[in-house]
Amino acid sequence: GKTIATAGEADKTIRLWDAATGGALATIDATPAKESAESLAFSPDGRLLASGHWPASDHVSRVVLWDLATLNARFVMDDDGPGRTAEGVFAAGGRITGVGFIEGGKTLISTHDYHNRISLWDVSTGKHLGAMVPTLTSINGLAVSPDHTNFAIAVGLNKEAAHREGAANENWLELFRPEGDHWQVHTSEEHNELVHAVAFSPDGKLLASGSGDSGARVWTAADMEFFNLFAGHTADVGSLAFSHDSRFLATAG
Secondary structure, three states, rough: OEEEEEOOOOOOOEEEEEOOOEEEEEEEEEEHHOOEEEEEEEEOOOEEEEEEEOOOOOOEEEEEEEEEEOOOOOEEEEEEOOOHHHHHHOOOOOEEEEEHHHHHHEEEEEEEOOOEEEEEEEOOOOEEEEEEEOOOOOEEEEEEEOOOOEEEEOOOOOOHHHHHHHHOOOOEEEEEEEEEEEEEEEOOOOOOOOEEEEEOOEEEEEEEEEOOOOOOOEEOOOOOOEEEEEEEOOOOOEEEEOOOOOOOOEEEO
């Protein structure tokens, strides 16, 4: 990628930067979303940028598709329906923790933490195509495979929050693979604490996850077989990324 996108919390802007020089390219006013962005993703052809936002004063979390030629919002989608109603937990609010493009860029996917929901959107129309509720707890992160076919989610709450909210203690990594007209789901329950982040390697062969048990784990993306454990951190692993050649993994606590 030649362009980097960043989101500002205080100024509610999205900024584009030249990856080679660090120079500023453009600034997008995120006012249509009514709050700052939490997650960003470029479309496969580089013409669109998707942003997932924190809830605004109306408690609605929004997903926006931006046209990078004009820097205007093409569609603003409200993602405000609860994923579960059990005991009224997480009935309102929550942020969009991940956005990404699947099916070759035809479909936009977004994940919602407190509503524990995966939403699907038509990129050409902005219409909501459907939703999945794969867990009874928070979805903390999303990663889409390099070929924009599969996706993975990071799931869980810390033990104190799960107990306080009466939520399930599901600390999972889940891989979704299309199979006909449905999704085949592979679930790993190896983590001992909530899973914060997930990332595919650029060659699509590996999947990494970082969690509250201070470990980063690597799996084979084809069948979710455990591959390696990196245990150098002393607290939560909140983010991770592979090098361009897929040889190295960077983790941040």
